[in-house]
Amino acid sequence: MDTATSLLVGQLAQYLRGLARRLDPGSGWYGEFLRRDPEGMRACLDGAAIPPRDVLESLLLDAAASAGEVRYAAGLREAAAAAWDRAPGGARQLRELLVRAAEQRVAAEAALASLTARPDGVPAAPGERESARERERERAWLRDDAARAADRHRDLTARLSALPVEPARPPRVPGPRREGATTRLVAEPPESGPGVWEPRYEGPAADFGVQPPESARPPRVPGPRREGAT
Template sequence: MAVETSPARIREFTDYLHGLLARLDPSEGWCAVFRHRDPDGVRAWLDGREVPPRDVVEALLQDLRTARGPGVAASETPKARGLHAAALVAHDARPGAREDLADRLDVMLRERKYAAERYTRLSEALARATGRAEADALGVDLAWARDDHDRAAARCAELRDRAAALDRRARRTAPSAQVPVPDMAPVPDAVPGSGAAPGREAVRRDVPAPADRPAPAPERRTRRRRGSARFAGVTDEAAAPVVVPPAVTSPESSPSPGEGPASFPAAAPATRVPRGARFAGAVDGAEEERAGPGPGAPGEPWAAGESVGAAERREVARCVGALARLRRDGRSGEAHALLAEAASWPAARLPLLADAMRGAGLDADWTTLLWEAASLPADRLVAAADALTAAGRTGDAERLLRQGVVRPAEETGRAVLALAAEDRHREVRTLLDAHVRTRTPEEAARSAAPGPERLVPLLLAAARDVSQERYRDLLHALRVAGFTT
């Protein structure tokens, strides 16, 4: 009975998807975009070989709203979401699903990074554009890069949700009360307790291996690159259609930096706190009370009479050694989880990590770690950039800030207001300088929405410090957006 249930749920969703697409114009909206950008992916969804990501279902429902009206879309939405959720659970119940999710997350993180870098390049090119035709073409490319980034970020969050759900189900069905220690990375080496983010629970080192160890995981399959609409919605730049993405953002499609579901590493005790820069500040009060001591508290190595520098160098060396082993063994998903963890370490460790990772030939991973750190809350983002600048890594600091302000413009505005309320004026200037340099004038103007009276003068002051031309462009964009200057 259980064997038949999973395929039946997938078939039920596949049948529904066929019916939904039959009600849409294949040459319009997101339906046309998905068919154009990844026809193989669409066929895989319709054949039941894959289940589309959540944002695809939401986009198709938006197409239905446009084609058939709000009432029809509203009545279909609960059924579509319910069938899709059931199909995902059934798909993830298959053997090897956990490994498959780790592989997909690895791809998604890289796609998200690529989209953010492309967005930054295009923003800079648009700021230098001299003609209307060039600006229009870059504007189209910029819209696609923004959609690609938001879609990839949403899919990273969805994959972590699915992995966390798998872990919860595994704990509920475990034969004993003790959760087995998985055969994955050597956690004490990869994520040492003293290397955890401030206020996070340390991983125990003295947990004995259970006598009845779980069966070894299936042999790792040869990985094929997953991309395009099935997983990231990101293709090579030349493959993007020359149309502006339909204006749709589903409620679930664009999680803000600093927010997200449970973390992706292997199953852990139920009291484990989400880690990594993406989850900074996302711990509720009860979890914070259970979390371990912060830096300098009893139990931390540098509180036991050792110098902070020596303790930090040891933790950095352990982290980089574990990362090198994971890369050597091809365990990319775990490597990314470790990078996310390291990105939330104290800012002073970033220059040490840069030296150690580049010395170990992990330059690409250092780039990924910077991207993860770009999701830190604004105050910690500025602190990280300051630490890199103080260590002579100005280029890395500038890159970190550029990536950090790729977050939604309104979120940057709220972060600036919070810093200003605490009289942290230097951090405000640093963040806004990167913001007005990197974002288009129209995007920078949108960041004034959370508090125009306070933010408009700050934005204009930052733009004036960049150049008179940037000041005039932003002034015009603010007026067009309806803000009084």
């Protein structure tokens, strides 16, 4: 995490810790978050995670925060979240959280549908008694879970859409190969005449008048000598 991101996330975490000190950990939404997800709440307070938008709003509701403080807190979170998302791995984490939020919403809505389909007064399991009041309380929690999951999905989608799109790298396409593209050595000693012969090269290099370097050339081979040659 770079310095700018650390400062923004740290500023948000510092504000959250100050906000938490004003709240009762045994009641309200803060107490409920600590009971249901203590590790997640601690990560937000320590600056190891960005708090979901609905969590911040619930904590501000517990604190009876003013409209000005609500705007200030929302701005802190927005700046910290934007910096967090642009950090390496931010987009991947957003996609993972999106999948989790969708799964949580589906699970909450399925549980709510199952509970609603069961008439009041009918036990959910043998030997279990439920009052209409208890049933309605459970429905309220499931509706809240579904609404929070839906809000998180919208927020995460917006954050992911705000990230710059990386240009796609075009795939490498090999160029066409010419027939006989391999340079070959043609060793043809002269039919007559004394001395030595020079190897002749054929192929693309020879087509452009390019000869291999001296180090790549084979040693000179003496040619056949004629009788009486001096």
